[in-house]
Amino acid sequence: MRVTLDIGRFNPDAPNAKPYRQEFILEVEEYYTVLDSLIYVREYEDPTLAVRCSCRASICGSCAMRVNGHASLGCKTKLISVMDKDGRVRVDPVGNMPRVKDLVWDMKPFWDKIRAVDPFLQPEGPEPEEEYIASPESMLHLVGVMGCIMCGACVSDCTVLEVDENFLGPAALAKAYRFTGDPRDGKTKERLKELNEYSGIWDCTRCMECVQACPKGVAPMERIMALRDKTIAAGIRNTNGARHAEAVSDFVKKSGKLDELRLVPRTYGMFNPMSLNSLFAAIPVGLRALRRGKLPPIIPHKVEGKENLQAVRRIFDKVEGKK
Amino acid sequence: MKVAFYPGCVSRGGCPELYPATIKVCQKLGIELDELTGAACTGAGVLQEKDRKLGDTLNARTFAMAEKKGLPIMTICSTCQGVMSQAYKRLMDDAKYREEVNALLKEEGLEFKGTVVIKHLLWIMVEDIGVDRVKALLTRQLPDLRIAPFYGCYIVRPSWALGFAEHPDRQHSLEDLIEAVGATVVDYDGKTKCCGLPILLINEKNSVDMVAKHTSTAQHLGANAMVTPCPLCHLNLDGYQPKAAKQSGIGIHMPILHLPQLIGLAMGFSPKEMGMERHIVSTREVEEAIAGRSAVGAGRR
Ligand code: SF4
Ligand code: SF4
Ligand code: FES
Numbered sequence: 001m002r003v004t005l006d007i008g009r010f011n012p013d014a015p016n017a018k019p020y021r022q023e024f025i026l027e028v029e030e031y032y033t034v035l036d037s038l039i040y041v042r043e044y045e046d047p048t049l050a051v052r053c054s055c056r057a058s059i060c061g062s063c064a065m066r067v068n069g070h071a072s073l074g075c076k077t078k079l080i081s082v083m084d085k086d087g088r089v090r091v092d093p094v095g096n097m098p099r100v101k102d103l104v105w106d107m108k109p110f111w112d113k114i115r116a117v118d119p120f121l122q123p124e125g126p127e128p129e130e131e132y133i134a135s136p137e138s139m140l141h142l143v144g145v146m147g148c149i150m151c152g153a154c155v156s157d158c159t160v161l162e163v164d165e166n167f168l169g170p171a172a173l174a175k176a177y178r179f180t181g182d183p184r185d186g187k188t189k190e191r192l193k194e195l196n197e198y199s200g201i202w203d204c205t206r207c208m209e210c211v212q213a214c215p216k217g218v219a220p221m222e223r224i225m226a227l228r229d230k231t232i233a234a235g236i237r238n239t240n241g242a243r244h245a246e247a248v249s250d251f252v253k254k255s256g257k258l259d260e261l262r263l264v265p266r267t268y269g270m271f272n273p274m275s276l277n278s279l280f281a282a283i284p285v286g287l288r289a290l291r292r293g294k295l296p297p298i299i300p301h302k303v304e305g306k307e308n309l310q311a312v313r314r315i316f317d318k319v320e321g322k323k
Numbered sequence: 324m325k326v327a328f329y330p331g332c333v334s335r336g337g338c339p340e341l342y343p344a345t346i347k348v349c350q351k352l353g354i355e356l357d358e359l360t361g362a363a364c365t366g367a368g369v370l371q372e373k374d375r376k377l378g379d380t381l382n383a384r385t386f387a388m389a390e391k392k393g394l395p396i397m398t399i400c401s402t403c404q405g406v407m408s409q410a411y412k413r414l415m416d417d418a419k420y421r422e423e424v425n426a427l428l429k430e431e432g433l434e435f436k437g438t439v440v441i442k443h444l445l446w447i448m449v450e451d452i453g454v455d456r457v458k459a460l461l462t463r464q465l466p467d468l469r470i471a472p473f474y475g476c477y478i479v480r481p482s483w484a485l486g487f488a489e490h491p492d493r494q495h496s497l498e499d500l501i502e503a504v505g506a507t508v509v510d511y512d513g514k515t516k517c518c519g520l521p522i523l524l525i526n527e528k529n530s531v532d533m534v535a536k537h538t539s540t541a542q543h544l545g546a547n548a549m550v551t552p553c554p555l556c557h558l559n560l561d562g563y564q565p566k567a568a569k570q571s572g573i574g575i576h577m578p579i580l581h582l583p584q585l586i587g588l589a590m591g592f593s594p595k596e597m598g599m600e601r602h603i604v605s606t607r608e609v610e611e612a613i614a615g616r617s618a619v620g621a622g623r624r
Contacts, residue, residue: 069512159517163532203526205533206368207517208480228372240525248369252381256363258332308361311431312381318427319377 001030001087003079005037008092009102011048019099022046034082034091035063035074038103050102058215061151065103066092071156071213094156096165109165110152113172117195119179124186138183145178145223147216154210154220166199170210170220173201177223180230192231201227202241253316256303324451326397326442327389328356329407331554332364334399337562338554340598341581345399345444347597348583351460351590352452354397354444359388365406367555368477368521376424382410383424386441387433395440397447399583401553404443405477405485411441412484443478445552445582449496454503462591464505467612468548470585471509471541471577472497473560475553479515500582501550504589509546513537520559528570534559535567538577548609552582561603578606588613 003026010019024041032040035053042049053063056075063074067082068090082089093099098106123132154170161167168176176195180188195201201224210220232242251258303309334341349356362385364370366378385407389396398404414421415437425434442450448457474497478485487493498508519533538560541549551557561579568575580588584597599606 159519159533160522160529162516163536164526164529167529203522203529205517205519205522205530207476207521209476209517212480212482225372225375229374232373244524245369245373248367249373249377252364252366252370258336258364258367303363304360308363311361311384312363314430315380315384315427316377319374319380 001032001080002027003032003037003083004086004088005041006088006090007038007041007049007102008090009049010093010099012101028079030080032079033075034065034067034077034079034089037079037089038074038091050100050104052104059149061149064094064151064153064156066090066094066156071095071153073151073153073215076215094152096156096158096161096169097152105152107152110150110155110171113155113168114150114175116168117172117176117179118187118191119175121179121182121185122187123184132184134183142178142181145174145181145218148174148178148218149216151215153213153215154218157209157213159207159209160203160205164199164203167203168195168199170204170214170224173204173227174218174220174223177227180227188230189234192227192234192236195227196231196236196239201231202239249316253313256309256312324353324447325355325357325394326447327392327394328358329362329385329396329398329403330358331398331400331403332367333554333558337558338581338601340601341399341554341557341583344581344583344587344592344597347592348587348590349444352448352457354447354452356397357392357394359385359396362388365403365410367402368406371406378406379410379413379420380424380427382407383414383421383435384428384431384433386411386414386439387428387435390436390439391433395442398441398443399552400555401443401475401478401551402555404441405475405480407441408477408484408486409481411439443552445478445496445500446490446493448586449492449499450490454499457500457586458503461504461586461589463589463613465589465613466505466507467615468504468506468609469509469546470501470506470580471511471544471546471549472501472514473518473537473549473551473553473556473579474515475551475556476515476517478552497550497552497582500586504585506585509541509544511537511540511544513540518553518556518559520555523559523563530559531563531567531570534563535571535573535575538564538567538575538579539571539573542575542577546577547612548578548580548585548606550580550582550585554581557581564604576604578602578604578609580606580609 005024005026007022008019009022011017024045026037026040028037028040035056038051042051053075054060058073058076064071065074067077071094079089093103093105097109100106155161158169161169176191179185180191204221204224206221208221214220232245248258303312330342363381365382371378414424414435428434501508516537517533519530523530549560557579564575564577587597594610
């Protein structure tokens with residue numbers, strides 16, 4: 001099988017070092033992974049190509065890279081599944097992290113954020129005589145998230161990290177969920193309070209990039225949503241994010257529909273002088289929208305028919321009542 | 324074909340131009356619309372933050388309503404489409420969960436059986452009508468336009484909920500339609516990224532930075548318009564573009580078109596009929612590019 005690898009390269013030691021692209025046309029077997037083909041290049045074409053790997057079996061998390069612009073594990077991605085009709089594949093280092101050389105990048109920012117969420121158990125109360133006991137049922141929901149191999153694919157493609165490097169990011173937040181969800185941990189509320197701060201759970205834009213990129217089915221965004229739910233349930237509600245979620249829920253319950261106009265004051269907090277600034281900041285857009293007739297209707301839309309409205313409310317009562 | 328039309332909240336709320344434009348375009352496309360007027364909001368992924376089951380139940384209710392009519396659901400919003408597709412997958416993957424949800428619908432005499440098909444107008448045009456037939460319904464080509472596609476997260480991720488394996492064409496459906504109207508596709512990584520709207524009211528700076536990033540990249544690559552199948556993306560990319568220009572210090576001017584508007588313009592509808600005057604970012608250059616061309620065409624005839 002003939003494949004053209006289009007590799008994003010960079011050698012920091014070259015005089016006036018600059019990223020560049022290099023193509024390799026290879027004759028390889030159909031079962032080759034992207035990583036296999038890169039190793040082939042290093043062995044037979046260009047020994048200076050830098051690529052990181054170890055297990056070659058999606059276990060160690062060393063070989064995250066971008067294939068055709070999206071992060072995945074080189075060793076888990078079959079060439080044949082990503083070649084275009086001309087047999088081309090584009091390979092680049094992961095995004096959102098500093099590059100060291102070619103496809104090798106610096107994991108420091110990744111680990112710094114993992115450390116920032118205190119990724120260890122902090123039990124409370126006196127130590128038990130023997131081991132800490134947790135029932136299998138209470139741990140089941142953590143199985144998925146414990147499958148994280150710290151590869152950084154999710155962090156690479158996170159859209160918020162592209163504009164704000166302070167965001168804790170998908171891997172660290174998924175790790176945080178792993179500990180808030182552990183029945184043996186005693187610091188859940190403190191953890192939630194911290195995650196509720198800036199750059200925490202509410203800054204995620206729900207873009208699903210991390211869910212798509214993760215090779216282990218950790219689905220970091222789903223964990224972030226679960227953390228939001230937990231935070232609201234724990235009574236930590238004084239954030240735009242929590243108010244936003246509650247407001248949407250209230251509107252849908254009342255009318256069956258969203259009410260974009262009222263979403264603004266409800267989210268910023270109607271009586272919160274601290275957020276007056278951001279409220280004013282939203283107004284120019286509102287006025288411009290008004291001039292153009294783009295503002296949402298003053299009288300919000302409802303689902304049609306009284307019986308439909310009642311049915312929607314009934315679902316709310318039944319589901320929420322059960323909680 | 325006949326569909327159970329699910330317009331979503333935003334096509335009559337924040338983007339009121341989308342609803343009438345869709346109706347006009349569907350008429351020409353021969354899509355008969357039976358609107359689901361009693362269906363609730365999908366929850367847009369926000370309600371699901373608070374309570375996933377609640378969101379899934381509301382969507383199962385909508386599915387059951389369409390099943391009762393025996394019609395496929397047509398959405399016109401990437402977010403509606405994605406939220407519904409995800410809910411559908413969860414309900415289909417877990418029989419016990421499906422039963423629980425159905426128990427909640429019983430009082431209303433509804434049952435979600437799993438036979439419903441949920442499709443965005445974008446997919447219907449490419450899969451059911453076919454690009455060639457859409458093309459045959461156009462009255463003009465728009466070769467002077469260079470258009471950057473912008474999909475919206477939920478219609479591209481997660482791919483396993485969106486039927487990409489069975490329908491690989493969905494991954495380039497927007498590009499196919501841009502080519503069908505005779506325009507040039509401007510390709511860039513941002514086309515499948517996030518517009519930033521979900522955090523607009525939570526972290527406005529980051530949200531607006533995303534708008535700046537995508538619109539300025541498209542502009543840099545020579546696009547003279549962007550087209551999106553998602554009214555929520557439109558809200559942010561269009562509505563917050565002036566702020567994005569200010570915040571980034573880049574002079575950005577990128578008209579954002581709804582997908583039905585682009586098709587409608589090529590079908591011969593006037594910009595006014597497509598509600599273009601309601602946009603925050605003026606679409607005048609786009610309209611002039613189209614008008615200039617059709618004047619030339621008319622002159623030749
Ligand atoms: S869903 Fe949230 S955490 Fe995941 S990539 Fe998108 S912004 Fe980042
Ligand atoms: S969550 Fe998934 S993508 Fe992210 S570091 Fe862990 S294994 Fe890798
Ligand atoms: S080499 Fe270990 S995960 Fe790819």
